[in-house]
Amino acid sequence: MGLLTAGLAVAAGATGGILLAPIALGAIGFGTIGVAAGSYAASMMSAAAIANGGAVAAGSTVAVLTSTGMAGMGAAGTAAAAGAGGTLAGLIAAAAAVVI
Template sequence: SCVSVTAVAIAAGAGGAVVSAPFVLGAIGFTSAGIAAGSYAAGMMSTAAIANGGGVAAGSLVAILQSAGMAGLSGTATAAVASAGGTVGFLATLI
């Protein structure tokens, strides 16, 4: 039924997003060893530092992504990523 397909799509989207998040973070330069030189993450860090007078603000997107890249996703971050993935899964059923 349509409800079953939607539920499966939401679950797949949520699960896929949580599983792939560490790989995506690493691929753009947020690694367990720090921000990779010359990466997209390094560009984000540079932009954030320039905007904040030389430092990256605690709690900023760059700081949160680096924390997730080094230590993995927190419970809150996992929930947010799963929610976003579930939304994408649901939207895919509308196409």
């Protein structure tokens, strides 16, 4: 695999990460109006609340995902999604090059 191919794979993965992150959050229950009842997100919130004596701690994973689902990703979330998507695509491209 050439350097250009690897770069294109990483760029495509980064773009995909940015585009798919809001869809993935919505699919597990972190929506624009809050956590959907009966969803995976609701079970995460319940577990976090039980672990913290009835409240979800500010800055916890559940709190951040709830905020992101309601308000959007912002600059930091967009950068994290791009980084994760690019890294995953790069690893897949490298693994494919080894197999071929």
